[in-house]
Amino acid sequence: MTNETFDFTDHSHRRYNPLTDSWVLVSPHRAKRPWLGQQEAPSKNDAPEYDPKCYLCPNNTRASGSSNPAYANTYIFPNDFAAVKLEQPKLVESKGDTLKNRLCKVESVRGNCFVICFSPKHNLTIPQMKLEDLTQVVSAWQTLYSNLAKEAREEGKPYKYLQIFENKGTAMGCSNLHPHGQAWCLEAIPTEIAKELKSFKKYKDQYGTDLLGDYVKMELEEKSRLVLENEDFIVVVPYWAVWPFETMIVSKSKIPSVDKLNDREKKNLASIIKELTIKYDNLFETSFPYSMGIHQAPLNAEGEALNDSWFHMHFYPPLLRSATVRKFLVGFELLGEPQRDLTAEQAATRLRALDSKVHYLEKL
Numbered sequence: 001m002t003n004e005t006f007d008f009t010d011h012s013h014r015r016y017n018p019l020t021d022s023w024v025l026v027s028p029h030r031a032k033r034p035w036l037g038q039q040e041a042p043s044k045n046d047a048p049e050y051d052p053k054c055y056l057c058p059n060n061t062r063a064s065g066s067s068n069p070a071y072a073n074t075y076i077f078p079n080d081f082a083a084v085k086l087e088q089p090k091l092v093e094s095k096g097d098t099l100k101n102r103l104c105k106v107e108s109v110r111g112n113c114f115v116i117c118f119s120p121k122h123n124l125t126i127p128q129m130k131l132e133d134l135t136q137v138v139s140a141w142q143t144l145y146s147n148l149a150k151e152a153r154e155e156g157k158p159y160k161y162l163q164i165f166e167n168k169g170t171a172m173g174c175s176n177l178h179p180h181g182q183a184w185c186l187e188a189i190p191t192e193i194a195k196e197l198k199s200f201k202k203y204k205d206q207y208g209t210d211l212l213g214d215y216v217k218m219e220l221e222e223k224s225r226l227v228l229e230n231e232d233f234i235v236v237v238p239y240w241a242v243w244p245f246e247t248m249i250v251s252k253s254k255i256p257s258v259d260k261l262n263d264r265e266k267k268n269l270a271s272i273i274k275e276l277t278i279k280y281d282n283l284f285e286t287s288f289p290y291s292m293g294i295h296q297a298p299l300n301a302e303g304e305a306l307n308d309s310w311f312h313m314h315f316y317p318p319l320l321r322s323a324t325v326r327k328f329l330v331g332f333e334l335l336g337e338p339q340r341d342l343t344a345e346q347a348a349t350r351l352r353a354l355d356s357k358v359h360y361l362e363k364l
């Protein structure tokens with residue numbers, strides 16, 4: 001022990017993530033290590049607007065043999081290599097209290113997977129899209145959510161949760177440059193969502209308020225982790241962020257799911273996504289890779305699951321200090337718990353300082 005006072009920008013501490021009931025180790029003194037990494041030239045995208053070999057470009061033929069229409073803004077089609085399928089044989093459950101049944105639990109899972117092309121233009125990314133076109137993407141998410149909920153209600157399709165997400169960049173395992181996202185619809189509630197729903201309920205039972213509603217209120221007062229704000233949404237580097245420049249978009253008011261966004265909220269969501277991704281690209285003057293996705297109410301949710309859900313999006317980008325230095329979850333992080341050097345407040349300060357209107361490519 002020393003006589004110094006505790007400094008959150010210098011001394012190691014653990015921060016609690018109330019969404020997933022987990023901890024992250026923060027070692028801010030390590031961010032002061034000198035960085036001698038190379039300076040890279042800004043990366044340009046010289047891909048063509050149309051690629052005859054791309055299975056997502058308009059009019060091209062996909063692996064399944066189907067052809068894409070000459071679509072003008074967004075285009076949704078069932079994934080030709082879906083992770084879950086609608087039809088499969090019934091799983092016969094093994095009965096009885098055996099060691100195998102205690103330790104090796106299993107359940108069948110059906111569903112459907114979709115690909116969402118954000119734009120017919122092969123060489124665009126979200127930050128480069130026009131606001132009107134990005135608003136069309138949000139509309140496509142809404143339509144998909146409403147249609148699948150309806151199919152579950154009226155046709156008995158096994159759909160309980162719709163996970164909308166985007167993997168951008170080869171660093172996130174995305175092999176096709178064409179701007180697109182995915183939507184997986186499952187008859188089970190995935191683990192991360194189940195954990196959050198449990199945390200929302202626990203918080204409400206304890207304090208009588210919404211966890212994310214209170215979180216927005218607190219972040220708007222503190223401002224140190226706030227990156228962007230408009231009438232309906234905020235972007236923050238969450239207090240408990242694991243990835244160096246991880247962010248969350250959270251709705252200011254309680255909106256359970258994407259289909260409930262009104263026209264103004266829809267446009268404001270598209271706008272804040274665009275501004276955030278422009279900042280990301282400007283950070284290291286590269287097309288910034290990430291995995292992002294929406295967390296929202298399960299399809300046809302009722303009661304607590306509906307009342308507790310609060311629309312938000314997570315952005316998990318892997319880059320640490322430059323276009324090529326990425327963070328890996330290895331060693332202590334894999335065996336113990338996640339760890340970061342840069343604090344959430346330091347990351348937010350960096351992101352806040354960047355231009356959110358002009359993309360670096362427009363300046364080259």
Ligand SMILES: [Zn+2]
Pocket residue numbers: 050051054055056057121122178
């Ligand atoms: Zn393409």
Ligand SMILES: [Zn+2]
Pocket residue numbers: 019196295312314
């Ligand atoms: Zn979440």
